[in-house]
Amino acid sequence: MINLTINGKNYPVEAPPGMPLLWVIREQCELTGTKYGCGIAQCGACTVHVDGQPIRSCITPASSVEGKNITTIEGLAPNENTLHIVQRAWIDEQTPQCGYCQSGQIMSAVALLTENPSPSDEEIEQAMSGNICRCGMYGRIKSAIKRASEALQNSSTTNPMIP
Amino acid sequence: MKKWTRRAFIGAGVLASGAVIIGIAIRPGNRTSKVSGLVAEEGETLMNIWLKISPDNTVTAIIPHAEMGQGVHTTLAMMLADEMDADWSKVKFMEAPADKEYANYILAKGFIAGDANSPKFLEETIDGVFLTAVKSMNFQITGGSASVRFTGQQGMRIAGAAAKAMLLQAASETWKVPVEELKAQNSTISHAASNRTATFAELAPAAAKVKAPKHPRLKTQDEFTIMGTSKPRWDIPAKVTGAAKFGLDVMVPGMKYATIKSAPVFGAKVKSVDTSIPSNSSGVLKILNLENAVAVIAEGFWQAKTTLDTLPIEFESTENDGKSQEDIFNEYRQAMDKDLAEGNLDKHFKSGDAMAELSKAETLIEAEYQLPFLAHFTMEPMNCTAWVHDGQCEIWCGSQNPLGVKAAAAEVLDIKPDQVTVHNQLLGGGFGRRSETDVIKQAVLIAKEVDYPVKLIWSREEDTQHDVYREAMVSRMKAGLDQSGNPIAYSHQFIFKHHPAEAADVPYAIPNQLIQYSSPASHVPWGNWRSVDHSVHGFLTESFIDELAFAANQDPFTYRKTLSKNNPRFQKVLDLAYEKSNWGSALPPNWGRGIAIAQSFGSIVAEVAEVEVTMEGKVKVHRVVCVADAGFAVHPDGFIAQMESGIIYGLAAAMTGEITIKNGAVAQSNFHDYPVTRMNEAPKIETHIINSGNPPGGAGEPSTPVIAPAVTNAIFNATGIRIRQLPIAKTDLRVSIRQTT
Ligand code: FES
Numbered sequence: 016m017i018n019l020t021i022n023g024k025n026y027p028v029e030a031p032p033g034m035p036l037l038w039v040i041r042e043q044c045e046l047t048g049t050k051y052g053c054g055i056a057q058c059g060a061c062t063v064h065v066d067g068q069p070i071r072s073c074i075t076p077a078s079s080v081e082g083k084n085i086t087t088i089e090g091l092a093p094n095e096n097t098l099h100i101v102q103r104a105w106i107d108e109q110t111p112q113c114g115y116c117q118s119g120q121i122m123s124a125v126a127l128l129t130e131n132p133s134p135s136d137e138e139i140e141q142a143m144s145g146n147i148c149r150c151g152m153y154g155r156i157k158s159a160i161k162r163a164s165e166a167l168q169n170s171s172t173t174n175p176m177i178p
Numbered sequence: 179m180k181k182w183t184r185r186a187f188i189g190a191g192v193l194a195s196g197a198v199i200i201g202i203a204i205r206p207g208n209r210t211s212k213v214s215g216l217v218a219e220e221g222e223t224l225m226n227i228w229l230k231i232s233p234d235n236t237v238t239a240i241i242p243h244a245e246m247g248q249g250v251h252t253t254l255a256m257m258l259a260d261e262m263d264a265d266w267s268k269v270k271f272m273e274a275p276a277d278k279e280y281a282n283y284i285l286a287k288g289f290i291a292g293d294a295n296s297p298k299f300l301e302e303t304i305d306g307v308f309l310t311a312v313k314s315m316n317f318q319i320t321g322g323s324a325s326v327r328f329t330g331q332q333g334m335r336i337a338g339a340a341a342k343a344m345l346l347q348a349a350s351e352t353w354k355v356p357v358e359e360l361k362a363q364n365s366t367i368s369h370a371a372s373n374r375t376a377t378f379a380e381l382a383p384a385a386a387k388v389k390a391p392k393h394p395r396l397k398t399q400d401e402f403t404i405m406g407t408s409k410p411r412w413d414i415p416a417k418v419t420g421a422a423k424f425g426l427d428v429m430v431p432g433m434k435y436a437t438i439k440s441a442p443v444f445g446a447k448v449k450s451v452d453t454s455i456p457s458n459s460s461g462v463l464k465i466l467n468l469e470n471a472v473a474v475i476a477e478g479f480w481q482a483k484t485t486l487d488t489l490p491i492e493f494e495s496t497e498n499d500g501k502s503q504e505d506i507f508n509e510y511r512q513a514m515d516k517d518l519a520e521g522n523l524d525k526h527f528k529s530g531d532a533m534a535e536l537s538k539a540e541t542l543i544e545a546e547y548q549l550p551f552l553a554h555f556t557m558e559p560m561n562c563t564a565w566v567h568d569g570q571c572e573i574w575c576g577s578q579n580p581l582g583v584k585a586a587a588a589e590v591l592d593i594k595p596d597q598v599t600v601h602n603q604l605l606g607g608g609f610g611r612r613s614e615t616d617v618i619k620q621a622v623l624i625a626k627e628v629d630y631p632v633k634l635i636w637s638r639e640e641d642t643q644h645d646v647y648r649e650a651m652v653s654r655m656k657a658g659l660d661q662s663g664n665p666i667a668y669s670h671q672f673i674f675k676h677h678p679a680e681a682a683d684v685p686y687a688i689p690n691q692l693i694q695y696s697s698p699a700s701h702v703p704w705g706n707w708r709s710v711d712h713s714v715h716g717f718l719t720e721s722f723i724d725e726l727a728f729a730a731n732q733d734p735f736t737y738r739k740t741l742s743k744n745n746p747r748f749q750k751v752l753d754l755a756y757e758k759s760n761w762g763s764a765l766p767p768n769w770g771r772g773i774a775i776a777q778s779f780g781s782i783v784a785e786v787a788e789v790e791v792t793m794e795g796k797v798k799v800h801r802v803v804c805v806a807d808a809g810f811a812v813h814p815d816g817f818i819a820q821m822e823s824g825i826i827y828g829l830a831a832a833m834t835g836e837i838t839i840k841n842g843a844v845a846q847s848n849f850h851d852y853p854v855t856r857m858n859e860a861p862k863i864e865t866h867i868i869n870s871g872n873p874p875g876g877a878g879e880p881s882t883p884v885i886a887p888a889v890t891n892a893i894f895n896a897t898g899i900r901i902r903q904l905p906i907a908k909t910d911l912r913v914s915i916r917q918t919t
């Protein structure tokens with residue numbers, strides 16, 4: 016039995032040695048917004064934050080992140096009625112198509128904007144090229160990141176974690 | 179669970195509250211009570227099979243299509259609401275249950291009869307015939323870029339218009355005023371002269387008693403208020419919060435997990451496997467030998483997968499065990515030679531005498547093309563949750579064909595389809611793959627061995643190696659040009675014809691044509707892949723016409739335009755592509771521009787690609803200008819999104835997409851050896867829509883067939899190297915090679 020802290024909540028879980036965080040999050044914590052796409056750190060669908068850093072949960076053993084702060088897509092919005100600035104931008108640009116990759120895309124985008132609130136096109140491409148979108152919504156993902164970046168400039172904080 | 183319950187509705191985003199039943203306008207025969215039991219609750223008025231009105235004046239469109247990101251729920255509801263003059267803010271949708279009553283006869287009719295309008299007096303008969311046919315085919319498909327074209331045009335719009343006519347009639351009778359003096363607007367009916375207004379909901383019970391018109395008047399395009407606008411898509415908000423539920427996300431109390439390994443060589447059987455649970459495994463509940471596959475059920479996917487990976491499994495050998503991709507292409511070529519020599523080719527199209535004219539031509543151009551097998555690689559790997567209990571079966575999955583799912587499950591269990599309930603979920607990509615039922619059958623086979631629900635999840639490796647594949651192809655093309663470079667004869671010999679039937683047609687004015695094909699045996703299973711045969715023929719036809727333009731020493735744009743002289747819609751699309759792409763303007767060194775155009779699924783799409791080929795031979799597609807004659811784009815932003823999507827999907831295939839066979843099995847396994855386009859490789863896409871006044875064309879597929887030839891034609895323009903084999907990555911494009919070519 017290990018204790019995970021996900022979105023500020025404590026989850027005691029059963030994770031045999033080596034079991035990736037992805038499957039613990041999805042199957043035991045029932046937070047299904049984090050997706051399985053490849054299992055080998057190729058697609059980014061499983062991206063979550065550990066202490067603010069984006070990681071691929073499909074290759075990260077759950078046991079290795081005990082005691083750390085894990086954030087999933089479900090924990091991004093500050094409360095039930097307010098969306099995160101990046102989520103808002105995603106809706107404004109009508110970004111998702113099938114939507115399956117988008118949790119991972121948004122988690123990567125938030126990590127990028129936290130580090131670099133006004134990224135250039137090249138910086139966006141570099142930061143986001145680990146996230147595959149089979150629906151090919153790359154143009155809209157890029158526009159949404161730029162829109163979120165602008166919204167950040169115009170808001171009182173540059174920390175995208177604080178909307 | 180026999181009935182579609184309220185609980186199931188909540189998942190579809192519908193608040194049901196209450197059912198009065200009215201006549202069914204659209205469908206032949208009277209099935210109101212059956213349908214009402216499926217979709218309406220107490221207090222609600224089912225106006226026809228696709229529309230109900232709730233006491234709070236909400237209009238609900240009942241949509242017989244799956245959502246896979248194409249925005250079909252929003253767009254089809256828009257079509258219904260516009261015709262009805264409903265207040266858009268009070269319109270909702272629910273996805274139609276997987277029931278034969280919702281078998282999509284209109285869609286099948288569209289496929290079979292095309293867009294041609296049948297004489298009105300025949301309609302009842304035709305509809306009746308099609309409904310019967312479709313029901314027996316278990317046809318409830320989302321595919322063929324057809325939802326708007328058929329269900330929307332011939333179903334939703336009529337449903338909305340008929341309901342409005344009934345409401346107007348009810349108001350006229352209640353208020354004793356002529357129907358011409360009434361106005362429908364914002365979900366109300368009003369009579370200005372007497373200053374009376376009633377909501378749709380207030381009138382619905384009376385409207386229910388009005389005889390439904392079979393041919394209500396439809397709006398003309400200038401009367402549209404909702405169609406032609408880009409309403410925010412309903413499916414999007416849940417997709418940014420993680421709340422959206424895909425098949426993989428289904429949670430059923432007491433559910434366990436399974437994963438599977440099929441025999442690597444298609445058609446092989448399991449020879450031996452020890453199904454006792456290994457002592458060193460954790461959380462494993464059962465190991466099943468399914469004859470052609472082995473499945474492990476466990477407490478979680480990872481426990482099942484790690485155990486399955488270490489199980490020693492022996493498979494029977496088959497005649498295909500030694501087969502390589504090279505062997506397959508050789509077999510194809512031999513079959514083509516043989517069919518040609520023996521006169522056994524199947525005819526696709528013939529006009530004039532192509533063979534005689536070819537021998538007389540001033541210039542003869544010949545080329546052989548080759549295309550690889552392609553996998554779908556939907557973002558969400560295949561999965562299905564099944565629970566077999568009390569003589570019933572419940573299925574949770576994301577399917578392009580829920581009625582097919584129902585039939586497949588019933589067949590495996592030898593029960594009636596009525597004993598199967600399908601809870602369709604969002605699809606994490608379809609592209610044709612999710613119209614199959616192979617995974618459903620496996621899930622049911624597994625679930626019937628236990629008394630709890632089981633979620634079967636395919637690993638990405640299984641997904642790659644047990645897909646149904648776009649065919650690999652060898653194609654031989656010949657053309658004869660006259661003195662001025664015009665093609666006078668054209669022959670094309672290809673292999674495998676699936677659908678759409680017209681895919682191999684040449685859209686250009688060439689008098690003598692002979693288009694033929696062979697159907698060699700193949701042990702690799704085939705499946706619908708985005709745009710189906712167009713994905714092949716778009717590349718072949720548009721590459722070869724580019725070769726002809728070059729041989730004729732003409733500009734590729736002008737050549738196409740001249741040869742489209744009988745097709746003004748083509749010419750308009752070409753002209754706009756010329757203008758928007760600045761065709762002919764100077765490009766940096768090592769850059770090239772290429773154009774391609776094709777009509778598919780009712781839309782005509784031209785793309786101009788701007789491509790850079792670096793000294794090291796790396797291809798970078800910088801910009802794609804896409805021009806589409808959409809007929810009429812009902813949801814322009816959704817149409818544009820589909821164009822973008824189809825381009826990236828086709829580009830991934832063109833650049834690196836290739837499934838190869840090694841020792842009878844698929845050699846690739848995951849994204850590392852089946853690379854797809856990523857953001858840093860994605861071009862800037864500019865889409866321009868032409869609303870030509872024709873009926874709406876498809877959106878989901880028509881941008882895919884032309885991207886490969888647009889790019890390879892651009893590579894030719896940049897380097898002088900003609901790519902006749904896909905993927906592009908197979909061709910060495912280094913500058914040193916170029917100079918010697
Ligand atoms: S599932 Fe983790 S990167 Fe693909």
Ligand code: FES
Pocket residue numbers: 111112113114115116117147148149150151152247557606607
């Ligand atoms: S939206 Fe479908 S994979 Fe990205």
